[in-house]
Amino acid sequence: MRQELLSLLEEKTGAVASVAGWLWQRGWAERNAGNISVRLDKGKQLSSHDQSKTPALALPKRFSTLAGSLLLVTGTNTRMRDVADLPRENILLIRINDEGDGYHILPRAEMTRLRPTSELATHLCIHEMLAAKRPDHSVVMHTHVTELIALTQIKDLCDEEKLNRTLLGMHPETSVFIPAGVGFVPYSLPGTIAIGEATVKALENHAVALWEKHGVFATGPEPEETFDMIDLLAKSASIWFLCRSAGYDPEGLSVSQLDGLTKLKF
Template sequence: MNNNFLNSKAVNEVADLTYTMWRMGWDEKNGGNISYILSDEEASQIEASASRFVELENIPENMIGKYILITASGSNFRLVKEDIIHTLGVIKVEKAGYSICWGFEEENRPTSEIYMHLLSHSARLKVDSTHRVVVHNHATEISEMTFVHPLTDKAFTRTLWGIITECIIVFPDGIGVLPWMVCGNEEIGQATAEKLADCRIVVWAHHGILATGNSLNDAFGLIETVNKAAKIYMNTFDKRITDGITTEQLKEVSAFFSIQPREEFL
């Protein structure tokens, strides 16, 4: 095992985030997954060694050649920090699949939702060249909200924008919402990627949330903001005496902070 990469900032940040999300109650047992596109400098810390190749069809063209640090299938986020060599690994994406070139010891493999990660990275890179991270977890209140709220992009986004002022500032591009789907297959990966062409956050009904960004902190911050607003909504939606932030007030905030929210959601 290459100790230079094992002790790298990228590995430590992913391991720390897995534990943080577990402590928040958002990644029970083996719930959730993270992937992080390594920079050329980060990838250069990995020493060349014999690798395992895994076939995978329909690899996005713009992902070929990328090195990705990703959590293992079945990994318990409570334990990742104590067992990095088994619960994290690096893959090199190739035309017909991927090679495991670091970590995933004892025949472990990336998350079963790897195809969703590849498609999500591909979609975001097409609209944002600085994109690097996909984070998926089971944030409690946002999952609760999918049981009591209409499951459309516009309705979900507008409700959360109206809860706390920072929402429209933090995610002016809104939220994509998918109905319940089987996790881990190509269908949910394709549907998620379609949503990510227009926004950085996707909610999976009765399952969880996925956020993307140019850093782990960026992506996780989006989830924190969305879930805080969802928590306030769940605690107040049946007892309100006000309607929350109005459309005109949202426009005032947008003008003051020079942001351009998706007009169709206002």
């Protein structure tokens, strides 16, 4: 493997490990919850001769856009706290085959029988959309943000417009940094192509999607920035619940206050 690619792998592995630790510390990654993947465009430079000689593992559909791509993916059943402590033993490197219908696990010294996250199909559906429409976003992150899941347990808020009015109105920074708000994905069985495609639809115009009663999927250029967006949304949800717990309906930022924020430059 070329030196430039090896350096990139080390850098991205370290960044994923740092963020995995933050997800665990925030209480958003109980047991094996959460998964992260990073698409490495430089992977396209890796010829099929460099890949594992073992047969390709099948994918549930053909991901033509991703053919030949190299991705870092957290392993199935791994704990985010372990990803943080021992990243090279809990993050795999995979290469989508040239046909786009299977993948190879590329050997890294510490890996044994680790397999990719059970949400691989959803990650690949999202990466396929990102590669075509938002190529600067190479990170896909899924985590169980308690406050945001709690919001989607309230039927009245399971509506994209109401959800975004609530979240963006709770703090100016949420509105500034996530002006498009979140996409809402109604409850569906995890690990399936159906939820993957529904998530892609929600993420086409948003950087974050909320899975009803389950968690969050977010995309970003780097793991840290992807985490930051989730963190902002969690802050908004916490403020909303704090007000409600105190017995008040939060007022939220007014339309003119929100308009004023659109003029800010950062």
